Structures are given as C-alpha cells and as structure tokens.
Amino acid sequence: MSQHSNNATPSPSSTVNSSELPELIKLAASNLGFDFAVIAPYQPPPNADRFPEWIAHGYHGSMSWMTKHPERRMDPRLQWPGGKSILSVGMNYHRPLPPDAPNPDDPSRGRFARYAWGLDYHDLILPRLKALGRTIDYLAGQQIASRAYVDTGPLLERPIAAGAGAGFIGKHTLLIHWRHGSYFLLGELLLDKELAPDIPKKGIIGCGGCHKCIDACPTGALDDPYVNQSNRCISYLTIEHWGAIPHELRSRIGNWVFGCDLCQETCPYNARNLMPTVEPFFEPRIPDWGVPKLLDLMALDDQQFRTWFKGSPVKRSKRRGLLRNVAVALGNWGSDEAIPALAERSEEHTSELQSH
Numbered sequence: 464m465s466q467h468s469n470n471a472t473p474s475p476s477s478t479v480n481s482s483e484l485p486e487l488i489k490l491a492a493s494n495l496g497f498d499f500a501v502i503a504p505y506q507p508p509p510n511a512d513r514f515p516e517w518i519a520h521g522y523h524g525s526m527s528w529m530t531k532h533p534e535r536r537m538d539p540r541l542q543w544p545g546g547k548s549i550l551s552v553g554m555n556y557h558r559p560l561p562p563d564a565p566n567p568d569d570p571s572r573g574r575f576a577r578y579a580w581g582l583d584y585h586d587l588i589l590p591r592l593k594a595l596g597r598t599i600d601y602l603a604g605q606q607i608a609s610r611a612y613v614d615t616g617p618l619l620e621r622p623i624a625a626g627a628g629a630g631f632i633g634k635h636t637l638l639i640h641w642r643h644g645s646y647f648l649l650g651e652l653l654l655d656k657e658l659a660p661d662i663p664k665k666g667i668i669g670c671g672g673c674h675k676c677i678d679a680c681p682t683g684a685l686d687d688p689y690v691n692q693s694n695r696c697i698s699y700l701t702i703e704h705w706g707a708i709p710h711e712l713r714s715r716i717g718n719w720v721f722g723c724d725l726c727q728e729t730c731p732y733n734a735r736n737l738m739p740t741v742e743p744f745f746e747p748r749i750p751d752w753g754v755p756k757l758l759d760l761m762a763l764d765d766q767q768f769r770t771w772f773k774g775s776p777v778k779r780s781k782r783r784g785l786l787r788n789v790a791v792a793l794g795n796w797g798s799d800e801a802i803p804a805l806a807e808r809s810e811e812h813t814s815e816l817q818s819h
C-alpha cells in the first residue's frame with residue numbers, strides 16, 4: 464500500500480464536469496499504459512463472503528499473512544475508511560513465443576511462469592498508479608487522497624475488478640477480460656472521491672461447461688471450480704511455500720520451477736490472438752523464453768543468482784527456494800546427467816536443497 468500527497472495541484476484550464484471525470488480518468492489510465500480501468504463501488508465485492516470459507520478449509524497453506532484482517536480484505540471500507548470509490552486497473556503481460564523458442568515441455572529445462580519473465584510488476588504498476596493519482600488531482604482540480612495497491616494489502620483484487628465489469632472470474636479463479644484473456648495483472652487506487660461505478664454487463668457467457676483448466680491442473684488444485692486449493696497449486700508450492708514440498712506432489716510439478724501457467728495456457732479465452740504487451744518491463748530476461756536448462760539453474764551461485772534475477776519477481780523465492788524447485792524438476796527429468804549437479808549441491812547445508 465502507498466499513499467500519495469502533493470501540495471501544489473495545478474488545475475486544468477477549464478473545469479472538468481464531474482460526470483466527465485470517470486471517462487477522463489480511464490483515458491489517463493490508458494495513457495499511463497494500463498490496458499483497462501474500471502470504477503468499483505466502495506463496498507464488499509461479489510462473493511467476498513466466500514473468503515472465510517477458503518481460510519477455514521486451510522487452502523491458504525502456509526501463507527499465514529492471508530489470515531490477517533479478514534474483515535478488511537472483505538470490505539474496503541474497513542481497510543481505509545477515507546475512501547469513496549475504487550479505480551481498478553489491469554496491465555497485460557502477454558508475450559507470444561517466437562517459433563524458435565525451446566520446447567517448454569522439454570524435461571531437461573525449467574519453466575518460469577510468464578508474469579516472471581521480465582521485471583517485477585510491482586515496481587512498474589505502483590509508480591504508475593501514483594502518477595495516475597496525481598493526474599486525477601489535476602483533472603478534478605483538487606487534491607484527492609488515495610491509496611495504491613498491487614497485491615500489497617488486504618483486498619480481494621479480482622472480485623473488485625469483476626464487480627465493476629472488467630471481466631469475469633473463471634473456474635481457475637483468475638479474472639478473464641474479454642480482450643486480454645487472463646494474462647494481466649491488477650492494481651487499485653482507492654480514492655476519496657465519489658465516482659459513478661461501472662456496472663457489469665448482463666448475460667456474460669463465462670466458462671459455461673468448459674473444464675479445461677481443471678483437467679490441466681496436475682495437482683488437483685482446481686478440483687472444486689472457482690476455488691483454488693492453494694496448498695496444492697504449483698504456483699504456491701514453488702513460490703510461496705517454504706520448506707519441504709509434499710512428496711506426493713513432487714512428481715506432478717513436472718518442470719515448473721517458479722509459478723505455473725497450466726490453467727491459463729489451456730483456457731480458450733487465452734487461445735485467441737491476444738494483444739501482445741509492448742511494455743519493456745515485461746521483456747523476457749530469463750534465458751530461452753523462460754525455459755533455461757535445469758543444469759544451468761542448478762549451477763547458479765549466490766552472485767550469479769543475483770545477476771540473473773536482478774529486479775525480477777524470482778527474487779521472492781530466494782536462491783534456496785529456486786534450487787529446491789530445480790532439484791524437484793531434476794528428479795522428474797530422471798536423467799543420469801543430473802546426478803553430478805545434484806551431488807555437488809547436496810553439500811550445501813540448506814535444509815530444503817539437501818532433502819529434495
């Protein structure tokens with residue numbers, strides 16, 4: 464969460480009519496590189512009451528931070544009583560693969576989720592949201608208090624965006640936008656300004672009878688549609704979970720070493736010709752289009768890890784988390800070629816790496 468304040472707010476030459484303000488704000492969001500922007504009412508989003516159920520089932524696994532302030536997560540009025548509306552924005556990170564990209568299913572290579580191929584989206588979206596806040600001050604001709612979030616606080620970001628018509632929530636629980644599919648990230652600006660909320664369109668087809676994402680999930684994390692049993696989700700296991708990965712799930716992780724996109728890759732809404740991002744932040748920095756060789760990953764020392772993943776979301780798992788995942792993927796490859804690399808690293812006394 465971050466707060467912005469500026470003392471000298473310049474005013475536009477002519478006063479903006481308050482009924483024009485929402486459209487101008489959306490235009491400003493687009494100028495700042497956001498692919499869509501919607502205005503949500505300042506109230507609990509649809510299905511917020513399902514959140515305590517999710518926690519009660521223990522689906523959050525070891526993400527204990529998810530259990531803090533459930534009432535605030537469900538109701539933005541409790542998170543920041545000063546707000547009156549929510550501007551929800553999306554930024555597309557879709558990069559189509561060139562024909563000569565290595566085969567991502569090659570078991571000797573490790574796969575990184577697409578959102579992590581470039582730089583950390585928090586470092587892109589938060590400053591842009593703050594810039595948007597300053598533009599809104601200018602357009603409104605007054606300073607409007609605001610709070611910016613990019614999964615940096617207790618908000619149900621997808622239900623908020625869906626409740627304002629940005630798209631619909633799929634059976635894999637991701638938000639699907641009619642034009643951008645699901646390869647985008649969300650951010651919010653909570654504003655101390657009443658703005659007319661967007662109303663979701665009626666008659667959205669949604670997922671219908673499709674269950675491709677459910678079938679594609681090797682760990683069964685989506686067995687119950689519209690609910691992610693995170694404690695089984697490969698994304699959780701490889702990014703958020705510290706310590707040992709449950710034995711029975713290791714072989715199902717395949718060659719994913721940071722995050723997972725299987726439920727998104729099989730989604731028909733992502734199979735269309737999606738608009739590619741032109742944002743340099745999302746330019747792939749991980750070698751070989753996010754599927755480098757597992758042996759190269761296992762060979763990374765501290766310094767090389769820092770060089771490879773400078774400014775990248777992969778820093779979140781730290782080297783020991785990444786190498787734990789690489790050890791699992793090497794096990795799944797099952798080639799003799801992996802043995803010397805594993806033997807060498809097993810001398811490192813980080814408990815995760817040794818045991819995996």
Ligand code: B12
Pocket residue numbers: 509510511512513514517526529576577578613614615616617618619620621622632635636637638639645646647648649650688689690691693696698699702703721722723724726
């Ligand atoms: C915790 C978290 C995770 C956890 C848990 C995921 C989860 N589904 O909850 C883990 C680590 C597994 C994870 C993985 C990923 N994440 Co994540 N994650 C979050 C985070 C921080 C909180 C999500 C949350 O509140 N979960 C709690 C559950 C209960 O909420 P929910 O899934 O939104 O569920 C709501 C609806 O599904 C609905 N609902 C529930 N049941 C039912 C039933 C019916 C019938 C209906 C209609 C609705 C419904 O009600 C729920 C609200 O109470 C958000 C940021 C944020 N603050 O929102 C990012 C966020 C959701 N993640 C994001 C991304 C990109 C990912 C990954 C794609 C990354 C990757 N490639 O590895 C995967 C996708 C995995 C998946 N299928 O969900 C993006 C999603 C963007 C989008 N297009 O939707 C977000 C919004 C971050 C961001 N700022 O952009 N993530």
